Amino acid sequence: MELADFIDHTNLKPTATVSDIQKLCDEAIKHHFYAVCVNGCNVAVAKKAIKESPVKLAAVIGFPLGAMSTKAKIFEAMDCIDHGADEIDMVINIGWLKSGMFDAVREEIKVIKEAIGETVLKVIIETCYLTDAEKEEACSLAKDARADFVKTSTGFGTGGATYDDVVLMKGIVGDELKIKASGGVKDQATAKKYIELGVSRIGTSSGPDLIK
Template structure:
């Protein structure tokens, strides 16, 4: 598969303007990226800008901290889907995970997946804040909850994707879920390394330069 089909072209900056999102979508169309990834307030405009194209719209929820209530995350996810999001990238409740409230973490993911139905759910585990054991547990819980993807990072934490974390995640999820690497993937060589490890999607704000 061509490299561009792995890319979720991303702009999640709090300062992103309407013009910035329009530019993001134009670049996604020009380069035939798989999806754009935006904050919820930009879903409608992204969908409009991409109308008639195969480029998907992914929206983040519970972003970037993951500490909102489950009810709030569900409402956010439903609103994004109503406005045209094809995929939802949710942040887990990191504090719950570190408190070993595993049932709560699993139930939240299950509830969001149940609410969005056939829409793709990616679960951001924010690896930079977790021990290896916690990363493994997060992946297990996401799979048990029916998530479609596990995702390394928000890009707003203290670190992004690493090859070591993707290897660990792949070892846990196997073929039960796909993997998205995000945060700090800025060049073609790095992207290819992640793909070689079994990543299905790469979240990056450097899509156009990455494929050159």
């Protein structure tokens, strides 16, 4: 596989304009990236922009804090799918996890996955706010809830992906779930290292730079 096949070309900035999203999609088509990843309000714009290309469309929900109600996250996910999203990247309720409310975290992931069915669900655990034990617990909960991916970060926290976190996550999910590294992946050498560690997808706003 080519490096481009791993890239979710991303623009989740609150200031992203329609032309910014169009540019994101044009770059994804040009460079044959796997997907674009956008906020919910930009799903319809992105879907139109990628047209009949093979580029997939991922949308974030509960982003970037994860602190919305489960009902709101489900509504957001279904709205994104209705407007053309192929994949959903959800942020877990970090406060619940840190409170030891593991059943609630698992159930939220589970009901969102049940609601979206065959649509790919990536679970963002926001590693920068978690202890290693909490990261392991979050991965186990995502696996139990039958998510498709665990994802390191939103890119809006205090830190992004790290090699150590990916190794830790891989140790918990093995080959049962895929892993997406996101946040701070800005050069080709870093991206290739993540792939060597077992990452299946890389979320980055620097896609064109990664494949130069």
